[in-house]
């Protein structure tokens with residue numbers, strides 16, 4: 001990441017050289033060290049938790065504010081549709097959107113993938129998840145891809161923020177699907193790339209779904225489906 005940032009001033013200079021301006025400034029800065037970028041961070045970024053805990057304790061609950069705001073529940077008394085209506089309803093959606101949009105970048109801070117000693121479900125015949133070491137190796141092999149997945153999540157956060165401004169519940173249905181997509185497309189690469197894992201996930205979703213039908217308890221990370 002710092003690599004990219006430190007290359008920027010040079011790229012700008014190169015652009016200016018191409019335009020035929022400021023040639024002397026740029027060529028002289030080549031020999032000395034590059035000037036400090038004006039957008040210096042306010043402080044050092046130090047992680048507190050692993051990726052797994054950041055998911056469990058921050059990004060997943062934040063996404064529920066969005067997923068739970070629009071949903072269809074089939075109960076024995078009929079179909080119940082939920083959409084944000086009151087100020088308080090929209091406030092929750094906004095909290096979710098801001099937490100996701102800002103929180104996504106916390107995934108750029110190098111941190112362990114799981115707490116010490118937690119190897120995920122990565123060993124034995126029923127292994128369905130990659131181990132933290134395998135996830136790390138995947139990420140390090142292609143940082144651009146990891147960052148693209150982070151941007152994709154951030155973009156959905158921004159999309160939801162715009163929807164909150166317009167209070168457009170219809171668009172929120174689509175955004176919920178985009179959010180699910182942003183989460184799952186990263187998980188399918190880094191967390192559970194196998195088919196088996198996908199089946200297990202479908203099982204989990206089904207289980208969540210039936211739990212929702214029963215008592216309406218909030219599920220985790222699965223959007224309600226828009227009415228067809």
Ligand code: HEC
Nearest residue numbers: 052055056060063113114149150153182183186190191221
């Ligand atoms: C940039 C990639 C990425 C994105 C985007 C992402 N995740 Fe994750 N997530 C991971 C990885 C990697 C793990 C597995 C970490 C581990 O177990 O070592 C994970 C694990 C999880 C877990 C498991 C936590 C636990 O305690 O077992 C949950 C829940 C989760 N993610 C929810 C979400 C939700 C909801 C979203 C979207 C709002 C999301 N994630 C977006 C990469 C991502």
